[in-house]
Amino acid sequence: MRGIYITKAKIISSDDRRDIISITNGVLNIQDIHICIMKKGEQILGNHHHPYSEVCYCFKGSCYYWLHNTLTGEKMEIEFREGDVMYRAPYVTHTCKCSEDCILIDGAEKSWLDEEWNHTREVLQ
DSSP: OTTEEEEEOEEEEEOSSOEEEESOTTSSOOOEEEEEEEOOSSOOEEEEEOSSOEEEEEEESEEEEEEEETTTOOEEEEEEETTEEEEEOTTEEEEEEESSOEEEEEEESSOOOOHHHHOEEOOOO
16 A cells, blocks of 8 residues: 555674664654553554654554545455564655554654644544
8 A cells, every 4th residue: 555664673782792773774864752551452552643754663562543534535355463673754644543552662753742732633444
């Protein structure tokens, strides 16, 4: 789907002391990083888009995503698992449900101000 790119995070350096995992490595100009600690359940999360690009890294667990490119009309569904990295273009609505407890690390090209400023909600079909 246009506007979505999924890859795996890569270990860029490793020795007996530590592993260094690269999530974005210059692909996006990140101004905000936040950690989403999400609980397993039937609750739908997200269901919004932004006028800027984002990257999301699944640090632990898994969740199921519904994606909708509001500009092209394309839709996609994926199981987002530990180690996966998702790049989202502007105006891609992202909605998820946690299959298990999950920790996501999100990076955005714009700073976070608040829900009203950063999110444009979409009505589920």
